[in-house]
Amino acid sequence: MTVDVHELQQAAATRDAADPLREYRSLFHGADDPASDVVSYLDGNSLGRPTIAATEAITAAVAQWSGRLIRGWDEQWMELPLTIGDRIGSVVLGAAAGQTTVGDSTTVLLYKLARGALAMRPGRTEIVLDTDNFPTDRYVLEGVANELGLDLRWITVDPASGVELDAAREAITERTALVVLSHVAYRSGYLADAEAITRVAHDAGALVLWDLCHSVGSVPIELDSWNVDFAVGCTYKYLNGGPGSPAFAYVAAEHLDVFRQPIQGWMGRRDPFEMGPGYVPAEGIRRVVSGTPAILGMVAMQSTIDLIERAGIGAVREKSVLLTEYLIDLTGELLPGVRIASPVGAERRGGHITLDHPAFRDVTQRLWARGVIPDFRAPQGLRLGPSPLSTSFAEALVGVRAIAEELGR
Numbered sequence: 001m002t003v004d005v006h007e008l009q010q011a012a013a014t015r016d017a018a019d020p021l022r023e024y025r026s027l028f029h030g031a032d033d034p035a036s037d038v039v040s041y042l043d044g045n046s047l048g049r050p051t052i053a054a055t056e057a058i059t060a061a062v063a064q065w066s067g068r069l070i071r072g073w074d075e076q077w078m079e080l081p082l083t084i085g086d087r088i089g090s091v092v093l094g095a096a097a098g099q100t101t102v103g104d105s106t107t108v109l110l111y112k113l114a115r116g117a118l119a120m121r122p123g124r125t126e127i128v129l130d131t132d133n134f135p136t137d138r139y140v141l142e143g144v145a146n147e148l149g150l151d152l153r154w155i156t157v158d159p160a161s162g163v164e165l166d167a168a169r170e171a172i173t174e175r176t177a178l179v180v181l182s183h184v185a186y187r188s189g190y191l192a193d194a195e196a197i198t199r200v201a202h203d204a205g206a207l208v209l210w211d212l213c214h215s216v217g218s219v220p221i222e223l224d225s226w227n228v229d230f231a232v233g234c235t236y237k238y239l240n241g242g243p244g245s246p247a248f249a250y251v252a253a254e255h256l257d258v259f260r261q262p263i264q265g266w267m268g269r270r271d272p273f274e275m276g277p278g279y280v281p282a283e284g285i286r287r288v289v290s291g292t293p294a295i296l297g298m299v300a301m302q303s304t305i306d307l308i309e310r311a312g313i314g315a316v317r318e319k320s321v322l323l324t325e326y327l328i329d330l331t332g333e334l335l336p337g338v339r340i341a342s343p344v345g346a347e348r349r350g351g352h353i354t355l356d357h358p359a360f361r362d363v364t365q366r367l368w369a370r371g372v373i374p375d376f377r378a379p380q381g382l383r384l385g386p387s388p389l390s391t392s393f394a395e396a397l398v399g400v401r402a403i404a405e406e407l408g409r
């Protein structure tokens, strides 16, 4: 196949020049760094790049630790999970203050919120989830169902698609206690209609718990106006919190009085430093906390939250759509024989796409060796997750051209 490489590069440069967010790229470590061995990073939905401001923030946090020592807890750290939670809530979740906290991993928060939610629907016997939800969601819910003697009602989905409204409507009944789904599917990138599915669940008297790992910081979210009950999500993807940075949990204000989570640690108790007898949950969202929160892990994400606030999540989503559309177009042009295993229409497409080809397991290894970093997802998916604030169109082109070369196209 003859492709005019120069023309492709010119077209990518034109896109970059027209990108209203182009200046954000220079705020990240590694992007356009000649010393970096990475020439195309397309895995922002597994682990975002660090911001340059994160280095300063981490250094400042260590200085605070060193200077303030144990006094840091009274002065700032006790409140930090809630203050950062409120920032995440207002900038990227559409959540009013007092409903979001940061701490634990997504996996642990899924457990805590699912158990708390299920206790609010006694007598109901089913949890609704889907067959292609992220493994941790499936495993946690399998464990919870075992513990409580509940049934799992699986929505079977095509891995190239996701949970459609009609399928949700069919699965959710008067037996459903809780619906646990991903807003953006980790494999296909399918963007679920969270608002409509939440409405269907509520009409049946059920509660919803949304996993926002692949949508937060990439797709606009309006938890309060969608009437979502519970949500969790990662902060190390599009919020650039760093490897293992703590997750967030959202509990709608209307549930906070009755919500009780199962890991009754001292940090979520009313007046923890009284160290009194018996567990009494703290007021408000603090009751989601269990043990001492990972303060240093919360530091880096704050600069990205600031950047998203400055850029506007609407502009972030616009660029994200253009990037995935560009990747889809390049696939058609440069990768004949490769199937797009993701929604092609922007309306149901989140921030990443998956390509499907039997050679991709080996191809991914060769790509990583040459500094082109997508993700491989079994059995034969190559996942491309550009980060709107740090990925350029030129970088995306370098990645797809390398895939073409490794496939011998």
Ligand SMILES: Cc1ncc(COP(=O)(O)O)c(C=O)c1O
Binding pocket: 105, 106, 107, 108, 134, 136, 137, 182, 186, 211, 213, 214, 234, 247
């Ligand atoms: C949709 C989804 N849910 C949950 C997780 C798991 O989160 P963690 O390993 O941080 O608990 C991930 C990513 O790892 C994910 O993509």
Ligand SMILES: Nc1c(O)cccc1C(=O)C[C@H](N)C(=O)O
Binding pocket: 045, 046, 047, 134, 186, 187, 213
């Ligand atoms: N959390 C991860 C990790 O600790 C190691 C490697 C990858 C990850 C991921 O985030 C995987 C990602 N959630 C996925 O959708 O596949």
